[in-house]
Amino acid sequence: MxxxxxxxxxxxxxxxxxxxxxxxxxxxxxxxxPWLWPTVSSRNLIQANAITLPAVSAGVFTPIVNFLIxxxxxxxxxxxxNQFVGTGFTDGTGSIIWRLTIDSVPVPGFENIIVSxxxxxxxxxxxxxxxxxxxxxxxxxxxxxxxxxGQVIEGSVAGWLYPLDEEPPGRFY
Numbered sequence: 001m002x003x004x005x006x007x008x009x010x011x012x013x014x015x016x017x018x019x020x021x022x023x024x025x026x027x028x029x030x031x032x033x034p035w036l037w038p039t040v041s042s043r044n045l046i047q048a049n050a051i052t053l054p055a056v057s058a059g060v061f062t063p064i065v066n067f068l069i070x071x072x073x074x075x076x077x078x079x080x081x082n083q084f085v086g087t088g089f090t091d092g093t094g095s096i097i098w099r100l101t102i103d104s105v106p107v108p109g110f111e112n113i114i115v116s117x118x119x120x121x122x123x124x125x126x127x128x129x130x131x132x133x134x135x136x137x138x139x140x141x142x143x144x145x146x147x148x149x150g151q152v153i154e155g156s157v158a159g160w161l162y163p164l165d166e167e168p169p170g171r172f173y
Contacts, residue, residue, distance in 0.1 A: 034162040035076040035128050041163055045075055047137075048120045048156035053086070053096075053148045054141065061099055061140035064155035068136050074167050075131035079158040080110075081118035082139065086151025091115040095145045098155065103135045120156045133164060 034042065047065045054062040064082075069075055082098040089096055092115050100110035107129055118124035131137060139155040 033168060034074070034166050035130055038160045039162050039166050041166065042160040043162075044158070045077070045161050046156070046158045048081075048154075048158075050085075050120070050152050050154045051141075053084075053146060053151040053153055054143050055148060056143050056145060058144045059142060061138075061142045063138050063140045064098075064153055065139040065157060066136070069131050069133050070161060071134050072164055073161040074133055074164055075159055075161040077129040077131065077137075077157045077159040078125060079118075079123035079156075080126050081120050081123035081154065081156040082113060082141075083116045083119045083154040084151060085154060086149070088146045088149070088151065095143075096153070097142050097144060099138075099140050099142075100129070100157070101136075101138045101140065102129075102131065104138075120154050123156055123158060129159075131159075131161075 047067050049065050051062065051064055054060075080100070084096055094114045096114070098110075098113040100107045100113075110129075137157065139157060141153050141155070
């Protein structure tokens with residue numbers, strides 16, 4: 001009798017090989033790139049922080065989360081959160097602007113965020129944001145027009161880091 005891990009083609013490996021030969025499964029789970037699925041040697045990347053609302057200074061961004069990617073590792077962000085806690089802010093007005101950057105270059109789609117996209121307790125899943133080794137990642141905020149009165153700005157990013165030798169050749173441009 002076959003084990004629970006065996007199917008119509010025998011072992012899981014045999015099933016994947018048969019699927020590959022028939023063109024049914026061009027990429028098997030064990031071969032997914034490390035920016036789509038963490039490898040066994042990946043480690044969690046979780047950076048979260050809260051700061052008091054900075055003074056009004058349109059265009060001057062204050063870091064909420066600020067970290068450097070480890071040497072010898074690349075990474076991916078898959079979850080994101082930014083939130084205003086307190087009174088005086090309405091999503092979408094542009095009175096608070098968040099920005100995610102890698103080495104001071106805004107990440108496309110995250111350059112001028114004017115709404116809350118999640119909380120540190122419940123971050124929003126996002127398309128993978130790729131993080132090259134030894135680059136600085138910052139989630140920052142600028143206060144365009146809200147008078148500070150003890151309000152709090154929260155932010156977090158999460159994903160994983162993986163060894164450079166698990167990166168397919170030519171991956172970063």
